[in-house]
Structures are given as C-alpha cells and as structure tokens.
Amino acid sequence: MRAEDVGLSQAEYQRILELMGREPNDLELGLYGALWSEHCSYKSSKSLLAHLPNRGEAVVQGPGGNAGVVRLAEGVEIAFKVESHNHPSYVEPVQGAATGVGGILRDIIAMGARPIAVADALRFGTDRPSMQLLEGVVKGVGQYGNAIGIPTVTGDIGFSSTYRANPLVNVMALGVRRPQEAIGAATAEPGQLLVLVGQRTGRDGIHGASLLASRDFDEESQELRPTVQVGDPFLGKLLMETTLQAVKEGLLGALQDLGAAGLTSAVAELCESSGVGAVLWLDRVPLREPGLTPYEIMLSETQERMLMVVPEGNLSRLQAICEHYEILATVIGEVTVGHQLIIHHHRVEEAHLNTTWLVGTAPRRPVDELWWDGLNSSATLDEALPEVPSFSVGLLLKVLSHLDVRDRWSVYRQYDSMIQTRTVLGPGHDAAVLKLRGLEPGIALTVAGPGRWTAVDPYAGGAGAVYRALSALAAQGASPLGLTDGINAGNPDKPESYRAMAMVIRGVADAARATGVPVTGGNVSLHNETQGEPIWPTVIVGAVGRHPRPEEPVRDRLSEVGERLFLLNPAPLNWGGSAAAWTTGQPTAYPRVDGDRARRVLEAVRDWVAAEHPRAMRVIGDGGLGATLVRLWVASEPSLGIEVQLAEKSPQEKTLRFYNESPLQWIAVLAEDDVDRAIAWWTRESLAYAELGRVTESGLCIVDGRYQWAYSDVMAVWHQAYKEVEA
Amino acid sequence: MRIGVVTFPGSNCDTDTLEALESLDVGVESIWYQDADLAQVDGVILPGGFSYGDYLRSGALAAKAPVMAAIRAQVEEGALPVLGICNGFQILTESGLLPGTLRPNRHGEFRCDWQTLRVVEASPFFPGLMPGELLRLPIAHGEGAFYVPPGTLATVFQQGEAWLQYVDESGLLNAVINPNGSMANLAGIKRGSVAALMPHPERAMADYLGSSDGRRLLSAWLKGIGQEGSYAG
Numbered sequence: 001m002r003a004e005d006v007g008l009s010q011a012e013y014q015r016i017l018e019l020m021g022r023e024p025n026d027l028e029l030g031l032y033g034a035l036w037s038e039h040c041s042y043k044s045s046k047s048l049l050a051h052l053p054n055r056g057e058a059v060v061q062g063p064g065g066n067a068g069v070v071r072l073a074e075g076v077e078i079a080f081k082v083e084s085h086n087h088p089s090y091v092e093p094v095q096g097a098a099t100g101v102g103g104i105l106r107d108i109i110a111m112g113a114r115p116i117a118v119a120d121a122l123r124f125g126t127d128r129p130s131m132q133l134l135e136g137v138v139k140g141v142g143q144y145g146n147a148i149g150i151p152t153v154t155g156d157i158g159f160s161s162t163y164r165a166n167p168l169v170n171v172m173a174l175g176v177r178r179p180q181e182a183i184g185a186a187t188a189e190p191g192q193l194l195v196l197v198g199q200r201t202g203r204d205g206i207h208g209a210s211l212l213a214s215r216d217f218d219e220e221s222q223e224l225r226p227t228v229q230v231g232d233p234f235l236g237k238l239l240m241e242t243t244l245q246a247v248k249e250g251l252l253g254a255l256q257d258l259g260a261a262g263l264t265s266a267v268a269e270l271c272e273s274s275g276v277g278a279v280l281w282l283d284r285v286p287l288r289e290p291g292l293t294p295y296e297i298m299l300s301e302t303q304e305r306m307l308m309v310v311p312e313g314n315l316s317r318l319q320a321i322c323e324h325y326e327i328l329a330t331v332i333g334e335v336t337v338g339h340q341l342i343i344h345h346h347r348v349e350e351a352h353l354n355t356t357w358l359v360g361t362a363p364r365r366p367v368d369e370l371w372w373d374g375l376n377s378s379a380t381l382d383e384a385l386p387e388v389p390s391f392s393v394g395l396l397l398k399v400l401s402h403l404d405v406r407d408r409w410s411v412y413r414q415y416d417s418m419i420q421t422r423t424v425l426g427p428g429h430d431a432a433v434l435k436l437r438g439l440e441p442g443i444a445l446t447v448a449g450p451g452r453w454t455a456v457d458p459y460a461g462g463a464g465a466v467y468r469a470l471s472a473l474a475a476q477g478a479s480p481l482g483l484t485d486g487i488n489a490g491n492p493d494k495p496e497s498y499r500a501m502a503m504v505i506r507g508v509a510d511a512a513r514a515t516g517v518p519v520t521g522g523n524v525s526l527h528n529e530t531q532g533e534p535i536w537p538t539v540i541v542g543a544v545g546r547h548p549r550p551e552e553p554v555r556d557r558l559s560e561v562g563e564r565l566f567l568l569n570p571a572p573l574n575w576g577g578s579a580a581a582w583t584t585g586q587p588t589a590y591p592r593v594d595g596d597r598a599r600r601v602l603e604a605v606r607d608w609v610a611a612e613h614p615r616a617m618r619v620i621g622d623g624g625l626g627a628t629l630v631r632l633w634v635a636s637e638p639s640l641g642i643e644v645q646l647a648e649k650s651p652q653e654k655t656l657r658f659y660n661e662s663p664l665q666w667i668a669v670l671a672e673d674d675v676d677r678a679i680a681w682w683t684r685e686s687l688a689y690a691e692l693g694r695v696t697e698s699g700l701c702i703v704d705g706r707y708q709w710a711y712s713d714v715m716a717v718w719h720q721a722y723k724e725v726e727a
Numbered sequence: 728m729r730i731g732v733v734t735f736p737g738s739n740c741d742t743d744t745l746e747a748l749e750s751l752d753v754g755v756e757s758i759w760y761q762d763a764d765l766a767q768v769d770g771v772i773l774p775g776g777f778s779y780g781d782y783l784r785s786g787a788l789a790a791k792a793p794v795m796a797a798i799r800a801q802v803e804e805g806a807l808p809v810l811g812i813c814n815g816f817q818i819l820t821e822s823g824l825l826p827g828t829l830r831p832n833r834h835g836e837f838r839c840d841w842q843t844l845r846v847v848e849a850s851p852f853f854p855g856l857m858p859g860e861l862l863r864l865p866i867a868h869g870e871g872a873f874y875v876p877p878g879t880l881a882t883v884f885q886q887g888e889a890w891l892q893y894v895d896e897s898g899l900l901n902a903v904i905n906p907n908g909s910m911a912n913l914a915g916i917k918r919g920s921v922a923a924l925m926p927h928p929e930r931a932m933a934d935y936l937g938s939s940d941g942r943r944l945l946s947a948w949l950k951g952i953g954q955e956g957s958y959a960g
Contacts, residue, residue, distance in 0.1 A: 142837050146867070147777040149739025234737045234777060324759075326736060416839045416867040418930050418937075421743045435935065437746070551935040 006033025034261035041362040044492035056518035066110040068520020070481040079113035082172040082486040084525035089169040093136025098144040098231035106257035112183040113175030121540040125164030147233035152415035153432035159403035165530035170486040172542040188254035188274035194333035198305040202288035205229035205301025254309035272359035280333035390651035405623035430472035435550035442550025444478035455536035456577035460590035462507025467663035469543035475617040477610030478545035485522035490534025500537040514595025557635035565692040571662030580659030604685040616669035624659035641698035729754040731768035735778030747929035763797040770808035773815025786817030811923030833908025837869040852951040862940040864926035872908040891915030
C-alpha cells in the first residue's frame with residue numbers, strides 16, 4: 001500500500017518514517033491515513049480555530065472534547081455541538097443525513113449528557129436534483145431523530161446553485177447532564193478495560209474520513225457510496241439508554257464514541273487525551289460478517305458503537321445493563337501505562353505505534369499572525385450605494401418567493417419537534433425555547449449562517465452569523481451561554497479557499513470576542529468542492545442561551561388591532577448579500593459592525609425584553625424588514641393587517657430599508673399602553689429605533705399608504721413548497 | 728390507583744407518559760416488555776415510539792411480546808383498561824385487541840403537527856368526554872392511516888368503536904385536515920376496555936406546551952378507571 005492510497009502526501013509519509021524510524025506496515029499506514037486526514041486532524045484549520053475565544057463564566061468544558069459544556073444553572077449543565085455530514089449526504093442523502101444525526105447525538109452522550117434537542121442547518125442547490133437531495137436529507141434527519149426520540153426543534157435552510165454538488169448537512173445537538181454525570185475521554189487509567197458496546201462491526205464506511213470527507217468531489221465520488229454508513233436509530237436508542245445508565249451509576253472510567261475513522265480514532269483520541277497507552281485484541285471484536293482484516297476492523301465506521309473504559313470491578317454490572325437492553329458488550333482491550341498502542345489479532349502483533357505520533361504530532365498548518373490580523377480589512381468598504389430597484393409591490397412578492405425566504409413548514413412538519421415535552425417554541429421561530437422540568441430557567445437555542453452573506457464578504461458574513469444567532473436569543477430576553485460553529489469551505493490547499501475560510505473564522509472570532517460569548521466547540525468540513533468549483537464559504541453558528549421564563553416565551557405574532565410596530569437598531573442603508581440583492585443580482589459589500597456597539601445593543605435588547613416582555617419580537621431575517629413583517633403577519637389572525645410608514649424619502653432608500661438584512665435589527669410589537677415606557681427605556685440605553693406603524697383590522701399590509709398586499713397574495717407566495725428554480 | 732406504562736425496546740414516549748401521569752397524581756409503574764406481571768396495576772398504557780425499530784411494520788413485533796399476552800388475558804378476563812398512544816395503537820391493532828390496521832401516511836411523509844379531534848362516541852372509560860367535544864392534540868407519526876377492509880367501516884361505527892376523528896377547528900369533518908389518509912378521518916378507536924389514538928395526549932399537559940387537552944383526556948381515563956373499579960388489580 002502506498003501513502004496516497006490512504007490519502008497521505010509524500011511529505012507526510014517522510015515525516016512518518018522519521019517518527020517511527022522504520023517503514024509502517026499497511027495497517028499502521030492506514031491508521032496514519034485516517035488520523036492525519038483533514039477530517040480527523042483539522043490540519044488546515046486547527047491553528048485558525050485556536051483564535052476563537054473559548055473561555056467564559058459559564059464554560060465547563062471548552063473545545064477539544066466530544067462537545068462543549070456550559071452551566072445552565074446550579075446542578076444542570078448543557079453539552080452541545082454542531083457537526084457536518086456533507087459529503088455522505090450528497091452520495092447517499094437519507095443515510096448520510098441520518099448517520100449525521102446519530103453521530104452528533106453520540107458526541108453529546110459521550111459527555112454523559114442526555115440529548116434533548118436537535119437543530120439542523122441545511123444548504124442545497126436550486127435545481128431539480130437538489131430538491132431530490134433535500135427530500136432525502138429531510139427524510140434522513142427525521143428518520144433518525146424521530147425514531148430515537150430526540151426532537152428537532154429548530155433549523156435553518158438555504159439555497160444557492162453553489163451547493164448543487166456539495167449540499168451542506170450540519171446538525172447541532174444539545175443535551176443536559178448533572179455535574180456528577182460529567183465524563184469524557186481524558187480520564188482513562190491503566191488497568192481499566194476497553195469495552196466495545198453496540199453494533200457488530202462491518203465493512204461499512206471504511207476510509208470515510210480520509211477518502212470521502214477529506215478530498216474534493218469528482219466523477220469517482222459516486223463510487224464511494226460503500227464508504228457511507230447505515231444508521232440504526234433503534235439500536236442507537238438502546239445504546240443511548242445503556243450508556244447513560246452506566247454513566248449514572250458511575251461505572252465508567254472514561255467514554256468515547258466511535259465516529260469518523262471508527263475504532264482507530266476512538267482509541268487514539270482516548271489514549272492521547274488520557275495520557276495512556278492501550279492493547280487491543282481485535283479478534284474479540286464482534287463482527288457482522290466473518291473475515292474482516294485487522295485493517296478493516298480498525299477503520300470501519302459502523303454506526304451505533306461506543307467505547308467504554310471500565311474498571312474491572314464494574315464489568316459485571318455493565319454487562320447486566322447491556323443484557324437488559326439486549327445490546328452487545330465485549331472487552332476488546334486494556335488501558336496501559338505509557339503511550340504505546342499495540343494491536344493484536346489472534347496473538348499476532350499487527351501494529352505497534354506511539355499514540356502521540358498519531359494524534360499529538362499530526363501535521364498542522366501554521367498561521368502567520370500578521371496575515372491573520374489583516375483578514376478583517378475590506379477593499380470595497382466605502383463603495384457607493386448600489387443601484388437598486390424602486391419600491392414596488394412586485395419586489396416583495398419576488399423576495400418572498402426566494403427559496404431562502406419561504407415558509408419552511410413543509411420540512412419542519414416532517415420532524416418530531418415535540419417529543420420529550422419540553423418544546424415551548426419549536427421550528428419556525430427565531431429561536432427554539434425549551435422548558436426543563438423542575439427548573440426555573442429554560443433553554444433558548446438557534447442556528448444561523450446565511451451563505452449569501454459570506455459569499456459577498458466572508459469576514460462580515462462570519463461575524464454576521466454570530467450576531468444573527470445572538471439577536472435571536474436577545475429577542476427572547478435570553479442570556480447567551482456559548483456558541484458552536486460549523487465551518488464549511490472548499491479545498492484548503494487552494495489559496496483563495498483557504499483565505500475565505502480564514503476570514504469566516506476571523507469574523508466569528510471577532511464577533512464572539514466582542515460580545516463576550518465563548519465558542520465551546522465546533523466542526524470544520526473542507527473539500528466542499530466539485531470539479532474545481534468550491535462552495536461559498538459557509539458558517540453555521542449555533543447559540544445556546546439561558547431563558548428567564550420559558551413558560552412565557554416572547555411571541556412572534558400580532559395579537560390585536562392597535563398594537564404598534566417599531567424597528568429596533570435600524571442598520572445603515574445597505575444592500576449587502578440580502579435575498580433581495582441576490583434576487584436582483586447586485587450584492588454589495590458590508591460595512592464593518594462595531595463589536596463594542598454590537599455588544600451594547602444585544603445587552604440592551606435582552607435586558608429590555610426580559611424586563612418588559614413586549615407583545616412580540618422578530619429578528620430581521622432572510623428577506624429583510626419586508627419579509628419579517630410578513631412572518632409576523634402570517635402567524636396572526638388573517639383579519640389583522642399592518643400599516644407601515646417608512647421614514648426614508650426616495651423610492652431607492654425605501655427599497656434599501658425594506659430589504660436590508662444587516663444583523664442586530666428587530667421588529668418589536670408593543671401594546672399601545674407600553675409605547676411610552678419602551679421609548680424611554682430605549683432612549684436611556686441609547687438604542688436607536690424607528691416607528692414603523694400599527695396593527696389594523698384591514699387584512700391588508702399597506703406601506704406608505706400606497707403599496708398594498710392582501711393576506712392571501714402574500715401567503716400564496718410565501719407558503720409555496722420548495723421547488724427547483726433552475727433546470 | 729396504579730397505572731403501568733409498558734416500555735418496549737425503542738419505545739420513546741414512555742418517559743413522557745410516566746411524567747404526564749405523575750402530574751395527575753396517580754401512582755405509576757414502568758413495565759419492561761418482558762415482564763408479564765400486571766398484578767399491581769389498575770390500567771396500562773402502551774406509549775408511543777418505534778418499538779423494535781418498526782422495521783417490519785409498526786407494532787408488529789411488539790404485538791408478540793410477553794407483556795402483550797398478559798395484557799390480552801387481563802383484558803379478556805377482567806376488562807383491564809388499556810390505552811394505546813400512537814405506536815401503542817399500532818401494537819393493539821396488530822395484536823387484534825382493536826379492529827383495523829394503521830397504514831403508512833398516504834402522502835408518504837412523517838407528520839408532526841397540531842390537530843383538532845372530535846369525540847364521536849362517549850365511553851364509560853372516559854367519563855365527561857361527550858360526543859361532539861373537541862380536543863387539540865399533537866400528532867407525530869409516519870404510519871397513522873386507519874384502515875379496515877372495504878365494507879366493514881360501517882360496522883366500526885355501528886358497534887360504537889369509532890372514538891375520535893380529525894376535524895377542522897370549528898369541529899367539522901373535512902378531507903383537507905385529514906393528516907394521514909385515515910378512513911373516515913378516524914384518529915381513535917375503542918373496543919370494550921381498550922382504547923387507542925394516534926395523537927399524543929401526554930404532550931398536551933400544559934398551556935405553555937400548546938394545549939392542556941391531553942390532561943383532560945388522561946384525567947377522564949383515570950376517573951373512568953376509578954369509577955368502573957371493574958378491574959380488581
């Protein structure tokens with residue numbers, strides 16, 4: 001076997017020779033190939049990610065574990081993370097998406113937390129095959145989440161031809177644990193047993209990490225279908241209950257899930273983070289079919305498996321739990337002193353490696369600090385305002401029918417969003433709100449990250465995604481606890497793609513630092529590139545917050561005639577990468593948002609909402625003010641109407657105000673009696689606002705007295721199911 | 728009074744159901760599907776989920792489980808009150824304790840949504856739930872289209888087995904709001920001491936969750952068990 005057969009470069013191979021002082025055998029080479037792959041080692045992105053702020057008051061566990069953990073309240077911790085399953089979902093959409101959900105759920109479980117929510121962020125092309133991919137992916141997400149019984153409570157869907165051959169399937173999961181249930185991969189001790197629990201190992205997914213997820217797509221990629229794994233949520237459920245029971249009873253020394261690169265990655269990561277070695281007896285691994293080679297066993301990505309590290313005295317109790325749940329548990333090795341990973345198969349030593357070579361010294365691309373410092377500059381910053389179409393009735397309908405702006409209900413109703421009975425606000429709102437039993441504060445969570453923004457300006461788009469997510473928490477009066485980021489980009493060996501990814505990360509880092517919210521973990525998916533065409537660099541930001549009164553979330557609909565509408569923190573008139581800009585084909589760069597100001601605005605809005613509890617709030621989202629007004633309206637009684645007066649004078653300025661999508665803007669809906677108090681509060685906090693208008697009984701939306709839409713006209717466009725917009 | 732909630736491998740609404748019952752101040756007992764001892768309970772709920780993964784047909788394997796033989800015996804001998812929810816409904820039709828079958832949703836998709844239901848027939852096991860009464864409950868299923876062979880639907884109604892129907896918000900039957908292609912919009916069926924519905928009452932226990940009509944339905948059932956006292960468990 002040659003280095004390139006396992007996805008390694010010649011230079012990397014030379015480094016292996018230096019480390020080992022001999023030639024690796026095929027199995028050893030395979031282990032290097034997997035662990036030094038982009039997917040497992042983050043070699044291109046790790047030094048960039050090191051710039052993300054990850055400390056904070058609420059942080060219990062930062063990046064590096066299977067998921068980040070933050071403290072929600074005394075005695076309650078939240079584990080959460082976003083992961084991607086992009087490549088597999090293109091090759092096999094249903095199973096690719098299903099195993100994506102299963103994979104991130106096991107990451108949460110591996111922290112000792114019980115998963116209570118899933119959020120999915122999806123990106124597709126706009127042609128017919130893309131719509132079929134969408135259908136398959138949604139089926140897959142639902143198939144796994146619905147069956148294992150974890151609600152999918154929120155999400156984000158976007159479209160562009162850039163994702164045609166590289167759809168994005170990013171899934172965030174969130175779980176809760178008590179502090180005494182904390183566990184991870186860093187606490188294994190010599191003498192403890194390695195117990196493989198769950199599915200029998202088969203030939204599925206071999207080299208998924210190194211060959212499928214860490215290379216660009218080409219004509220041969222379809223032949224990689226056998227590298228996609230198959231998910232079994234039924235077994236996943238039993239494995240989850242088994243694992244959580246073992247954690248609860250304190251039986252485990254350490255815990256690691258099996259994901260990308262299977263047993264190889266699980267054992268190596270466990271040893272490296274615990275500072276121990278291991279002996280494996282591969283002939284003991286239960287197989288689905290006879291005759292798997294040590295190489296296949298080590299690299300199989302069979303789903304629904306956990307590696308438990310168990311003190312010998314606890315083994316029989318663990319086996320009893322596994323028997324109850326009718327799930328296999330097999331001792332396959334032992335933790336040893338030192339750093340040696342020794343792999344036996346039928347008493348033959350098949351591999352002998354230092355785990356530090358495999359994980360600790362994996363190649364890493366350095367970052368030039370001067371170059372990093374300059375990544376936030378923008379050459380097009382002072383560009384004059386773009387030519388935009390005059391304000392018209394037709395433009396709103398056009399923007400509403402943009403695939404990013406449409407109602408997402410056709411997707412969300414395929415997900416069980418209510419199981420576990422914590423969902424107070426589910427999909428279709430800016431943030432989901434969960435009420436935990438017997439606990440005062442609840443959880444608000446959201447995912448955001450318009451690729452349209454990063455396409456125009458990766459830095460501003462990265463920062464914008466953070467601000468958008470935090471705006472959704474602020475609209476609920478929720479205090480942010482932590483962020484997770486999913487970076488999706490092209491081939492990092494190409495300078496433009498690498499720079500774009502770096503700019504996105506820089507944007508996320510700057511916004512997170514300015515707002516004081518730590519990034520506790522995340523995921524990077526590179527090589528989203530087909531036949532030389534990279535995707536728009538795209539970041540999915542997930543945010544988790546503490547909700548002050550989850551039983552009474554802030555609503556996002558109109559409730560009665562006479563309510564007043566305000567635009568909070570109106571952004572400078574700008575077109576950016578808004579849906580309207582892309583619809584008319586003229587996106588422009590963004591002005592930089594001042595981080596300190598962003599923090600002040602977010603805190604002011606959060607505090608005001610928490611204290612005053614407005615009738616309704618909605619973050620200015622995809623499609624801008626116009627589409628956001630529509631979202632408020634269509635959630636309300638059809639007999640209600642909206643009358644809006646825009647302060648802008650020229651028809652072009654009106655257009656820019658109505659479709660501007662800049663982050664950190666909200667529509668606030670107030671009862672007439674509350675207006676004076678709200679204005680006094682905003683003024684005291686230097687929070688800019690513009691009065692928009694009021695709720696009427698006309699059943700119409702009227703702007704400036706002359707542009708007018710009927711409820712049914714708007715619904716007919718906004719409520720359309722997803723359908724291809726190009727051949 | 729004690730109510731047993733059966734957990735099959737892969738049941739996923741068992742915890743929600745136990746908690747819903749606890750909030751109604753009734754004693755609860757979790758019953759593993761391999762246990763066949765029902766002596767301590769006055770009624771049994773088969774909760775929702777994907778028992779055995781439902782790779783064959785929803786509920787088909789669970790219907791053969793040891794606990795089902797015990798339930799059948801107690802229903803036949805002592806009119807044990809049994810309530811099936813979602814997958815529990817599927818298990819009860821598969822085991823023959825209720826008529827009909829539940830087919831995959833006609834549109835082929837899983838469906839999670841709020842639905843309005845109308846009570847078709849009163850039942851002594853649900854005192855206070857009067858014919859025509861409306862309930863707002865969530866559904867979440869991929870196989871919920873109630874089906875009986877041609878020519879037998881009238882019998883279901885004549886024998887008082889049609890229990891709940893999907894209706895619009897004003898309580899009227901119409902085909903558009905039928906979420907799954909169920910015959911006659913049927914959402915719930917009853918026979919003797921056994922009743923089942925596709926919607927999830929255990930998810931509608933508080934206004935902040937969208938409705939507390941599930942509390943009404945489950946309270947009525949508990950009240951019925953108390954009044955009937957027919958099963959001396």
